[in-house]
Amino acid sequence: EDQVTQSPEALRLQEGESSSLNCSYTVSGLRGLFWYRQDPGKGPEFLFTLYSAGEEKEKERLKATLTKKESFLHITAPKPEDSATYLCAVQSGGYQKVTFGTGTKLQVIP
């Protein structure tokens, strides 16, 4: 069974203080690893898809990387509007099921 573990559970940063979120995964045949952002009271919002080890994707202050066992979401010089819960998810085998981690709750303080 696919498993996704995210760390830390919560992270508090000062504005401008760069950091990384970790996502460790166990799957049989990775078809894709995804990062989503979820704001309070809203559904998750898609950020990135990574397909193979060594792949990197960037969007504004966010950069996602992938190895054979884990993924990192690097946040460079974060702003308060980056505060949210970041969810990691994997898809393997059958296309229909995406397995999510429990998320990292990020708070960026001005």
Added chain:
Amino acid sequence: ETGVTQSPTHLIKTRGQQVTLRCSSQSGHNTVSWYQQALGQGPQFIFQYYREEENGRGNFPPRFSGLQFPNYSSELNVNALELDDSALYLCASSLGPEAANVLTFGAGSRLTVL
């Protein structure tokens, strides 16, 4: 382009009752997936509908059932509600089961079971 809309946004039921949640998929999307998100947890896959048929199911009992209509909208039905069914129920649509990697989520329906 209309996003995914869900209704109702909030509802309260008592144990043993039945509930129906509704979802309209994003324009152009023909596949709908349902997820349950308990407080402080990540979303858990319930099932997916494609071409009006169930196309995969997670570890949820048969009292969780669904429908998809010709316009691709969908319903999630839960019978014999239990306290543990209290959660945010998320609907997500995608271009197809083969492209299910990019899910567009609605804002969810918050169900409280008393």
